[in-house]
Amino acid sequence: MSRSSRSFSPPWVQVASPRPRLAAGGTPMRRITATLFAAALAVAAIPAARADDASRLKTARAVVEVAHAGEHMKALMPTFLGQMKGMLKAQGNVDDKxxxxxxxxxxxxxxEGIPAFVDLVAEVYAREFSEEDLVNLLAFYRTPTGQHLLDKQVPIAQALAQVGARWGQSVAGDVVAEIKKEHDKAGGTPKL
Known part of the structure; x- marks a missing residue:
């Protein structure tokens, strides 16, 4: 073969072989068709998934509204304010005014932000629960027992905050006493 009869192909151009290698699964056209079909199914599933998400979010919003999440946050406000006031005073550089x-x-x-908070809570419920779970929660919250639970949530949360604070202080006191005792035995002074 002479130099003039050979064609030159730059290294970046790949010359297709006359017979493409086939992977298991058939001709190139079948693979292309299958790939396009799979892509079409995936694209078609997006609106369905969004519709499911929208439906689940709507149901989650109903659960959050029946559960009175916004009202519970308003009711917990005095507890939050009391804790914040204590933290501000503990800083030492903030006067009462x-x-x-x-x-x-x-x-x-x-x-002002409670409606946005309720939306965020609904998003969490929609993410964590299936549509069926949300429907069941909604049904439960509408029962007398569900309503009783919802009515007790704020006082329970307030009591748990107080119990948790007392328990945490007790554990901290025990740990400090234990460390002081260890340092006393070793002849050192703890920095707590």
Missing amino acids: QAQVFLDRFQARFA
Whole structure:
């Protein structure tokens, strides 16, 4: 073969062989058709998934509304404010007037933001529960027992916050006493 009869192909151009190699699964046309079909199914499933998500979010929103999430947050506001006031005073560099300005603004913004909070709670419920679970929760919350549970959630949350704080202080006190005892035996002074 002479030089003139050979065709030149730059290295970046791949010359197709006359007979393409086939993977298991048939001709190139069948593979292309199967790939296009799979892609079409995936694209078609997107609106269905979005519709399912929208339906689940709507049901989750109903659960959150029946559960009175917004009202419960409003009812817990005094507990939050009390905790914040304690934290602000513990900082030592905030006087009572500054603390009150902060708490007043926080309370106003918090109240304004409750609808957005309810939306966020609904999104969490929609993400964590199936449509069937949400429908069952909704049905339960509409029963007398479900309503009783919902009525007790705020006082239970307030009591749990107090119990948790007391328990945490007790554990912390025990740990501090234990460390002091260990340091006393070793002749050192703990820095707690």
